[in-house]
Amino acid sequence: MNSFAVFRSPKTCFYGNHSFQKLGSVMAQYGKNALIISDRVMMDLGYIEKAQHLITECGGKSSIYLGVASEPTDIYVQEALHQLQSEKCDVVIALGGGSCIDTAKAVAVLAANGGYIGDYMGGKKIAAYPPVPLIAIPTTAGTGSEATEVTIITNTKNDVKMMIKQPAFMPEAAIVDPVLTYSSPREITAATGIDALSHALEAYLSRKAQPMTDMLALSSMNHILPNIRSVYEDGSNSEAREAMSLGSLQGGMAFSNASVCLVHGMSRPIGALFHVPHGISNAMLLPAVLEFSKNHCTGRLADVGRIFSIEKMSDSAAAQLAIDEIKALCRDLNIPNLKGWGIDPQAFEKAIPKMAADALESGSPGHNPRVPSMDEIAELYRYSYTYSYQTDKQTAGGEK
Numbered sequence: 001m002n003s004f005a006v007f008r009s010p011k012t013c014f015y016g017n018h019s020f021q022k023l024g025s026v027m028a029q030y031g032k033n034a035l036i037i038s039d040r041v042m043m044d045l046g047y048i049e050k051a052q053h054l055i056t057e058c059g060g061k062s063s064i065y066l067g068v069a070s071e072p073t074d075i076y077v078q079e080a081l082h083q084l085q086s087e088k089c090d091v092v093i094a095l096g097g098g099s100c101i102d103t104a105k106a107v108a109v110l111a112a113n114g115g116y117i118g119d120y121m122g123g124k125k126i127a128a129y130p131p132v133p134l135i136a137i138p139t140t141a142g143t144g145s146e147a148t149e150v151t152i153i154t155n156t157k158n159d160v161k162m163m164i165k166q167p168a169f170m171p172e173a174a175i176v177d178p179v180l181t182y183s184s185p186r187e188i189t190a191a192t193g194i195d196a197l198s199h200a201l202e203a204y205l206s207r208k209a210q211p212m213t214d215m216l217a218l219s220s221m222n223h224i225l226p227n228i229r230s231v232y233e234d235g236s237n238s239e240a241r242e243a244m245s246l247g248s249l250q251g252g253m254a255f256s257n258a259s260v261c262l263v264h265g266m267s268r269p270i271g272a273l274f275h276v277p278h279g280i281s282n283a284m285l286l287p288a289v290l291e292f293s294k295n296h297c298t299g300r301l302a303d304v305g306r307i308f309s310i311e312k313m314s315d316s317a318a319a320q321l322a323i324d325e326i327k328a329l330c331r332d333l334n335i336p337n338l339k340g341w342g343i344d345p346q347a348f349e350k351a352i353p354k355m356a357a358d359a360l361e362s363g364s365p366g367h368n369p370r371v372p373s374m375d376e377i378a379e380l381y382r383y384s385y386t387y388s389y390q391t392d393k394q395t396a397g398g399e400k
Contacts, residue, residue, distance in 0.1 A: 005210035007257050009147055010136070012173045015249060017242065020137065020177040023051055023093070024058030030133035030172065031090030034062040037080050037104040038095040039069065042139065045183050051095055051137075063087045071161075071271060071278060072099045073154045077106040077117050084111055084132070092134045094171075097192070098143025098278070101136045105151040105169045108134040113168070117153050120164045122363075127168035136171040139180040141231075141244035142192030142279070144199050144252020146174035154272055161268035163362050170256075178238070178245040186232055189244075190333040191279030193228045196248040197221065197326075198282040201304060202261040203254035205297050206367045213258035216250040218303070223247030225307055225325075229332055262372060263289045265364035266380065269355035274343050283335040287327045288384045289368075292376070294319055297369035324391040331389040338385045348385060352378050 014022050027034055034055060042048050043066055055062050065080040084092065084107055092111075094104035106117045108131040119125040136146035145151075149170040153162050184192070200220035203213050224247040231240035266289070267281040276284070294301060298319045305318030308325045338348065356377040359365055365372055372380070 005212070005257075007210070007212045008149055008167060008170055009253050009256075010171045010174045013147065013176065013249065014174070015176045015246065017179050018177060019175050020050070020180060021054065022175060023135070023137070024054040024056075024060065026135055026173055026175065027055055027060055027091055027093065028058045030135070032060050033087065033089045034060060034091040034093045035080065035084045035087060035089040035107070036062050036064045036093045036095055037068065037107065038064065038066055038100050040066055042096050042100075047095060047139065047180065051093065062093070063089065068096065068100050068103050070099065070275075071154060072103040072106070072152065073156050074117055075156055076103045077110065077153060080104070080107045081110050090132065092132050094134065094136045095139065097138065097140045097188075098145040101138065101143065101145040101171075102151040102153060104134055104136065105145070105171070106153055106164075108132045109166075109168050117164070118155055118162055120166060121162045123166070127166055131168050133172040135173045135175065137175045137177070137180070138248070140184050140188060140192040141178070141181050141241070141248040142196045144196060144248050144255065146171055146176060147249055147252035148256035150256060152268065159272045160358055161272040163268065163364070174249070176245055176249050178242045181241050181245055182235060184235065186235060189235060190228075190232050190335070191277050191283075192248070193224060193231070193244055193279070194283040194286070194330070194333065194335070195279030196244070196251045197224050197228070198263055198279075198286055199251035199255040199260065200224065200247070201286075202263055203251065203258040204304070205293065205300055205369050206255075206258045206261050207369065208367050209258045213254040217254040217258070220247045220250035220254060221304060221307055223250070228329065232333055259367040260364050261368035262293070262365045262377075265359040265362045266355070266377060268362060269351075269358040270338070272358075273351050273355065274341075274348070276341060276343075280335060280341070283330050283333070284338055284341070284387070285380070285384050287323055287330065287389065288380060288387050290323045290326065292372070292380060293368060293370045294323065295370070300369075327389040327391055335389070337387045343385075345385070348381075352381050355381060
């Protein structure tokens with residue numbers, strides 16, 4: 001650990017079943033006129049109507065931007081920003097998955113500081129003024145974006161997912177209501193759940209880990225790992241939904257302060273170029289990257305392995321157990337490898353130099369226990385393309 005560390009989180013987090021009911025009173029603390037950034041699915045589910053009713057009950061008003069139709073892009077940001085300015089909104093509410101929350105973060109910062117969102121990448125431009133207050137309400141248990149100072153926005157001109165990290169992107173308040181995740185389909189539940197696991201795991205293995213993030217990362221994994229299969233198989237399992245929401249929130253707090261590592265660095269270019277959902281591309285890479293990193297983080301990876309078993313074992317055996325169990329999880333959640341997703345092999349090979357360069361430029365691989373070269377990242381992409389989630393024991397036993 002460094003000689004000192006910094007820990008940031010939203011000023012207020014409301015967590016628990018039916019905490020969504022607090023929206024109107026929370027918003028009233030910050031302003032009177034909200035822009036709700038969301039998507040058509042949230043409208044169809046009735047969540048937007050409910051949000052507007054809660055706002056009206058407390059004397060506020062709202063308008064709606066529903067243009068978020070995929071992972072967030074600079075186009076969505078500009079459209080929503082224009083609407084905020086034309087409607088003279090003084091509060092931003094993000095209601096939805098990570099794409100809605102990341103879009104809202106960018107809008108809140110640009111509304112007060114101006115410029116293009118890409119200007120803020122890599123600290124080239126620092127937000128000098130406080131953003132428009134943002135209330136983040138996740139409807140997946142997942143991204144953890146409600147508790148991070150990170151936004152990821154795709155530059156549509158060069159197909160680069162811009163990872164932007166500054167304190168100004170931290171929401172003012174987060175409302176984490178597990179009831180809102182009940183509507184999440186099993187495929188989204190799997191993708192966002194493994195994303196949350198990746199956040200916690202990488203935060204724990206990161207070179208920037210600190211005691212506060214270690215505590216949250218371990219708690220996050222202890223909530224996610226015993227429950228992710230249950231909620232995938234039965235989305236009405238309330239206890240599992242609650243555990244996943246809490247694990248996601250904790251994982252977001254952990255990685256926002258400790259950073260993600262190589263998995264996320266490699267995952268973003270896959271999403272930008274081949275439009276693989278973020279959680280799925282993380283899962284496609286996670287076991288292979290853990291294998292690559294194992295000898296440089298055996299003790300910490302062993303801590304993860306011991307979540308799966310109380311049997312006494314060496315650090316090396318426990319670390320391998322962690323990898324094997326995560327492989328099994330990917331298999332049980334029906335995560336395909338890159339080939340199985342349908343990515344053309346020639347197109348993928350052609351894209352590898354750009355993806356490796358973009359991954360390195362993001363900075364995340366530099367926090368990995370084993371810091372890779374560009375050539376090693378390129379080889380990991382090739383290895384992951386046809387990666388098998390079978391363990392050595394299963395292969396030896398003839399399991400297919």
